[in-house]
Amino acid sequence: MRILGIETSCDETGVAIYDSDDNIILAEQLFTQASKHAQYGGVVPELASRDHIPKLLPLISMTLEEANLSPDEIDGIAYTSGPGLRGPLLTGAALARSLSIGWNKPCVGINHMEAHLLINLLEKPAPSFPFLTLLISGGHCLLIKASGIGEYEQLGQTRDDAVGEAFDKVARLLGLSYPGGPEVEKMAKEGDHLSYVLPRPMTKENHLDFSFSGLKTAVYYLVKSQKQKNQEFIQNICASFQNAVAETLINKCKRALSVHNLSRLVVGGGVAANQYLRDRLEVELKGIDLFFPKLERCTDNGAMVALTGFYRLKKSKSETSINIKPRWNLSEI
Amino acid sequence: MNSFQLTSENEFETRFLGEKLSQQILEFNFGSPKIVFLTGELGTGKTTLTKGILKGMGYKGLVKSPTFNIVEIYEISDHSVFHFDFFRIVHSRELSEIGIQEYLTDKSGISIIEWPERASSILPKPDLKIHIGHSSDLNEDVRKFTINSDHDIGILLG
Numbered sequence: 001m002r003i004l005g006i007e008t009s010c011d012e013t014g015v016a017i018y019d020s021d022d023n024i025i026l027a028e029q030l031f032t033q034a035s036k037h038a039q040y041g042g043v044v045p046e047l048a049s050r051d052h053i054p055k056l057l058p059l060i061s062m063t064l065e066e067a068n069l070s071p072d073e074i075d076g077i078a079y080t081s082g083p084g085l086r087g088p089l090l091t092g093a094a095l096a097r098s099l100s101i102g103w104n105k106p107c108v109g110i111n112h113m114e115a116h117l118l119i120n121l122l123e124k125p126a127p128s129f130p131f132l133t134l135l136i137s138g139g140h141c142l143l144i145k146a147s148g149i150g151e152y153e154q155l156g157q158t159r160d161d162a163v164g165e166a167f168d169k170v171a172r173l174l175g176l177s178y179p180g181g182p183e184v185e186k187m188a189k190e191g192d193h194l195s196y197v198l199p200r201p202m203t204k205e206n207h208l209d210f211s212f213s214g215l216k217t218a219v220y221y222l223v224k225s226q227k228q229k230n231q232e233f234i235q236n237i238c239a240s241f242q243n244a245v246a247e248t249l250i251n252k253c254k255r256a257l258s259v260h261n262l263s264r265l266v267v268g269g270g271v272a273a274n275q276y277l278r279d280r281l282e283v284e285l286k287g288i289d290l291f292f293p294k295l296e297r298c299t300d301n302g303a304m305v306a307l308t309g310f311y312r313l314k315k316s317k318s319e320t321s322i323n324i325k326p327r328w329n330l331s332e333i
Numbered sequence: 334m335n336s337f338q339l340t341s342e343n344e345f346e347t348r349f350l351g352e353k354l355s356q357q358i359l360e361f362n363f364g365s366p367k368i369v370f371l372t373g374e375l376g377t378g379k380t381t382l383t384k385g386i387l388k389g390m391g392y393k394g395l396v397k398s399p400t401f402n403i404v405e406i407y408e409i410s411d412h413s414v415f416h417f418d419f420f421r422i423v424h425s426r427e428l429s430e431i432g433i434q435e436y437l438t439d440k441s442g443i444s445i446i447e448w449p450e451r452a453s454s455i456l457p458k459p460d461l462k463i464h465i466g467h468s469s470d471l472n473e474d475v476r477k478f479t480i481n482s483d484h485d486i487g488i489l490l491g
Contacts, residue, residue, distance in 0.1 A: 138401045160380060
């Protein structure tokens with residue numbers, strides 16, 4: 001089966017085609033890459049970040065063209081139903097459903113978090129079930145036990161800020177640019193990660209929830225109390241902050257792996273692109289099989305929607321309505 | 334305009350202040366939308382205060398930072414609470430894309446808005462404005478609250 005996937009849950013507009021026979025992505029487009037193309041008239045128009053409407057149709061045409069397929073050769077359409085922002089979700093859902101009527105193909109809405117969780121099934125080797133997933137992004141920090149497709153148990157989540165958000169806000173406090181993740185990582189490379197003592201929130205507690213709001217506030221006070229905010233200071237703060245985040249995440253992953261007797265860990269979401277974190281996880285989780293998606297598939301993308309749509313369409317009938325669920329917990333699937 | 338200044342010694346007091354404020358907010362403009370602005374630097378406790386407000390309104394679940402999603406929605410009896418965060422908003426027109434007017438005009442809606450200054454041109458006048466400041470002596474727990482409202486909120490001092 002070939003599934004067209006459409007992602008519009010928040011900032012990114014992503015489209016891809018998944019082929020289940022070979023378990024590969026035939027073509028994929030993200031708006032950021034696409035903006036250079038002639039479809040937009042050669043000039044990059046100033047399209048607002050969450051205005052998905054003008055971006056979607058050109059992206060879909062480009063994806064079909066890249067895969068060298070006509071709509072006839074698509075077997076189904078998948079879109080993100082939630083969780084996410086109501087307006088952007090509705091845009092993707094309405095377009096997917098319209099294409100499904102126009103092309104006479106089945107259509108299904110999928111859960112964005114499940115899509116992040118399943119993306120590693122595209123990698124070789126793919127993780128086998130059961131596995132633990134750590135989903136870390138601008139909007140999320142989740143620990144999930146996946147026992148099979150559609151069988152998920154949420155073990156922990158953030159009680160305030162997401163990890164990526166903590167990176168962004170620390171970057172802001174230090175006068176670095178947005179998005180903060182890559183900037184903080186770059187600065188941290190030159191810094192000493194033991195130079196400042198920052199909290200490891202909730203690591204002394206037995207539950208598997210996270211909290212990153214206090215870490216951000218701790219950085220605020222360090223910055224306030226420092227008179228000379230030179231390059232070295234910024235590098236050291238970034239390194240110390242990254243160290244605190246890594247140790248907090250590793251602490252909770254170790255606990256979850258041991259309590260739930262799991263030996264495989266899949267890391268996903270935008271923060272999974274952080275190389276320092278990848279290295280630390282590899283060093284400190286010896287004996288655990290670690291899986292990371294390709295860098296470009298850590299952040300929101302159409303490939304994960306197309307892949308997840310395949311599994312959903314295999315199990316359930318095509319939907320006849322437009323379904324969006326801005327708040328959709330993974331355990332409610 | 335009623336204006337008050339309060340000091341919170343720690344996070345727990347901030348939440349408790351939110352709980353007390355929640356009852357006041359519910360009494361604003363019967364049957365019409367209610368709007369609260371929260372201002373203050375990063376790490377002052379805007380989301381912490383919101384947690385208190387939601388708890389005071391009877392919401393028992395988890396309240397997360399809305400920074401990434403821009404809005405988190407909480408359903409409580411008779412009301413929908415829209416917890417906004419415009420931290421990531423660069424142009425106020427981005428908000429029309431997410432259908433901001435639908436939220437703001439919802440008759441049973443209570444909008445609690447962090448970083449409203451990012452979109453002040455398209456926002457209505459708030460029923461309650463709360464500014465949170467870090468303490469001047471850099472005591473990491475203490476926060477200063479400045480509360481302004483055209484409504485009678487004097488009971489807070491009691």
